[in-house]
Amino acid sequence: MTIEINNRPYDLPDDARISLLDFMRERLEFFGSKKGCNQGACGACTVLVDGERILSCLALAAQYDGRSVTTIEGVANGDELHPLQALFVEHEGMQCGYCTPGQIMSGIALKSELERGAPSNVSSDLTVAPRLSRDEIKERLSGNLCRCGAHNGIIDAVAAYVGGEEQ
Amino acid sequence: MNPLTYEKATSSTDALERHDGDAAKFLGAGTNLVDLMREGIATPTRLIDVTGLAQSIEEQSDGGLRIGAGVSNTAVAEDATVRAQYPALSRAILAGASAQIRNMATVGGNILQRTRCSYFYDVAGSRCNKRSPGEGCDAIGGFNRAHGILGVSDSCIATHPSDMAVALSLYDAVINVESDEGTRSIPINDFYVLPEDTPDIENQLNPGELIVSVDLPAPSANRRATYRKVRDRASYAFALVSVAGSLIIKDGLVVDAGISLGGVAPKPWRAIEAEAAIVGSPPTEETFRNAAQIALADATTQPGNVFKTELAQRVIVAVLQDLAGDAQ
Incomplete structure (x- = not known):
């Protein structure tokens, strides 16, 4: 039973109870993904599994045998920030920073969801690819809470990432 | 441990x-x-x-759609056939949870999820007949803004939290289960059971039975359908009231109507009598108001959720008016 995290293989834990989040933080010392609510309500633990965003606090690590996980530690290229990380800095998409790793992982996944034409709750026509708008981005980021209230900067950063700087 | x-x-x-x-x-x-x-x-x-099982969505020879129980909520909502032919299902799923949770959650799991009643989850501090039969219910007389007004009992007022199941109810979906004794198919509108004095029993599934797929009947021509969810914030919250509605209008009269309610009952609440009251009538606000009153006629409220009766009526009328407007 092995799992790949940020392109490196790790043995999965024997204990079936351990969540993917606890496994990463407490056994492997990947402290980037945060344990906010631990009940699927805040999004601070968001990671990508095979490119799709999930909540690692509700995921039992044992279920992810053979899967490939990307955390915030895996998005930069050496010292070069991921483009969305740089945009969060530029747009001040944070205050305390606690929710930021989850927000960024969500933002990265959100872009690929839009690119494949995935509809959302605010898409007016389900039969065509959704039109990019601020409302679409807000809806698609609604699973990531920011208790500092930095949402406007967060949305600005993600809008710039998915739509180019002119957004 | x-x-x-x-x-x-x-x-x-x-x-x-x-x-x-x-x-x-x-x-x-x-x-x-x-x-x-x-x-x-x-x-x-x-x-x-x-x-890892039952991962496919397959069109059936009768024109219906079979959705594997292991398909993710995201995959159902994004499926081209679902979006085009069963739009209320796509909309209901997209109205639920967050993208992260929808990517994980399966169809079978969504159907079987437990109530989000906070007293049910408060093991140490609250009495709950669903969790500990016979113990009592602290939601009755407690903070019950989120609780049910239809099909509830003196022992339990919890709601079923699923959005997806409300749309499946509208479309008369059938749940296919397997067990050691073979297979059987249960219409979703019969699948859930009301709490009465045994709220710990929530559905017809026997121990060891496994949901393997859900069948949607062939879509009806000219049927318009949608899903509207009202909640305490714009996104990522459970429904206070939701309505899956559908209409077929022909020559200025409604020939078929569907109404299923979420957030108000221990199961997706199909308003059969209200539907019948619409059929044969013109698709007017008056027709829909009358039906909405019929749908909520048996509501029994608590002090915290008394608003739900009128809210549900208004959402029913709004959904049906939208559908009627789209048809013109």
Whole structure:
């Protein structure tokens, strides 16, 4: 039973109870993904599994045998920030920073969801690819809470990432 | 600490063979079960992972659609046939949870998720007849803004939290289950049972039975359908009231109407009598108001959720008016 995290293989834990989040933080010392609510309500633990965003606090690590996980530690290229990380800095998409790793992982996944034409709750026509708008981005980021209230900067950063700087 | 083992089933037959009694539980993505285990509400000692099974969405020879129980909520909502032919299902799923949870959650797990009643989850501090039969219900007389007004009982006023199931109810979906004794199919509108004095029993599924797929009947021509959810914030919250509605209008008269309500009952609440009251009438606000009153006629409210009766009526009227407007 092995799992790949940020392109490196790790043995999965024997204990079936351990969540993917606890496994990463407490056994492997990947402290980037945060344990906010631990009940699927805040999004601070968001990671990508095979490119799709999930909540690692509700995921039992044992279920992810053979899967490939990307955390915030895996998005930069050496010292070069991921483009969305740089945009969060530029747009001040944070205050305390606690929710930021989850927000960024969500933002990265959100872009690929839009690119494949995935509809959302605010898409007016389900039969065509959704039109990019601020409302679409807000809806698609609604699973990531920011208790500092930095949402406007967060949305600005993600809008710039998915739509180019002119957004 | 309770012992817990994990194993991954390779087929539905394999899953059924591994299920050896009450201590075993089939595991979907865990978006609800992991929480229930943490809170000490569910206490399985053997988890049988069925997430790798039943992954397909297939059109049937009768024109219907079969959705595997292991398909993710995201995959159902994004499926081209679902979006075009069963739009209320796509909309209902997209109105639920967050993208992260929808990516994980399976169809079977969504159907079987437990109520979000906070007294049900408060093991240490609250009485709950659903969790501990006979103990009492602290939601009655407590903070019950989110609770049910239809089909509830003196022992339980919890709601079923699913959005997806409300749309499945509208479309008369059928749930296919397998067990050691074979297979059977249960219409979703018969699947859930009302609490009465045994709120711990929520559906017709027997121990060891596994949901393997959901069938949607062939779509009806000219049927318009949608889903509208009203909640305390714009996104990522459970429904106060939701309505899956549909209309077929021909020559200025409604020839078919569908109404299923979420957030108000222990199950997706199909308003059969209200539907019947619309059929044969012109698609006017008056017709829809009359139907909405019929749909909520038997509501029994608590001080915290008394607003739901009028809110549900208004959402029914708004949804049907939107559908009627689209048809013109």
